[in-house]
Amino acid sequence: MGTHETNARLVEQVIGLTTLVVGMTRDVVEAEGLTESQANLLWLVDPAVEPLSLRQLAARLKCDPSNITLLSAKLEEKGLAARASHPADGRVRTLVLTEAGEGVRERLLAGAYERSPFASLGEREQQQLHRLLGKVLDAAR
Numbered sequence: 001m002g003t004h005e006t007n008a009r010l011v012e013q014v015i016g017l018t019t020l021v022v023g024m025t026r027d028v029v030e031a032e033g034l035t036e037s038q039a040n041l042l043w044l045v046d047p048a049v050e051p052l053s054l055r056q057l058a059a060r061l062k063c064d065p066s067n068i069t070l071l072s073a074k075l076e077e078k079g080l081a082a083r084a085s086h087p088a089d090g091r092v093r094t095l096v097l098t099e100a101g102e103g104v105r106e107r108l109l110a111g112a113y114e115r116s117p118f119a120s121l122g123e124r125e126q127q128q129l130h131r132l133l134g135k136v137l138d139a140a141r
Contacts, residue, residue: 020117028111032104033078037061041071042080042097042105051086051094068095080104 022036029039044052044060054072058065072095075081080101086092097105118126 017117021112024115024117025108025112028108028115032107034104035074037067038071038074039108041068041095042075042101043108045081045095045097045101045105047097047102047105050088051084051096053086053092053094054083057095075101 025039026036029036032039034042040061041057044057052060054068055065058068061068072081072083075095076083079098081095081097083093084096086094118129121129
């Protein structure tokens with residue numbers, strides 16, 4: 001385990017990085033007429049993988065499931081998503097993107113990638129950072 005001082009510096013760096021990324025993506029999010037919370041939810045709904053339950057989405061966003069219900073309703077109003085039964089368990093509710101929602105998600109991802117602060121790192125460094133951040137996030141779950 002790292003020292004208290006090293007951990008404090010890492011937390012400061014992560015806060016700085018979060019602020020940087022939010023600032024860099026703000027224009028893209030606003031151009032799509034979304035709030036930051038709506039964009040975060042849209043980002044997590046990957047149409048290429050099995051859908052997550054609304055409860056799992058809430059856990060990933062570290063919020064109450066009722067917040068996901070409200071965010072889902074806003075995305076539905078915008079025609080970007082729909083709540084649906086999980087394909088493997090009809091009792092579980094999921095959020096799936098509409099065609100328009102997939103387009104918005106792609107534009108959000110493209111905007112984030114274009115402005116990514118990680119572009120200054122080489123491929124190997126990005127992979128190393130990805131592994132380390134994954135380890136930290138897995139331990140926090």
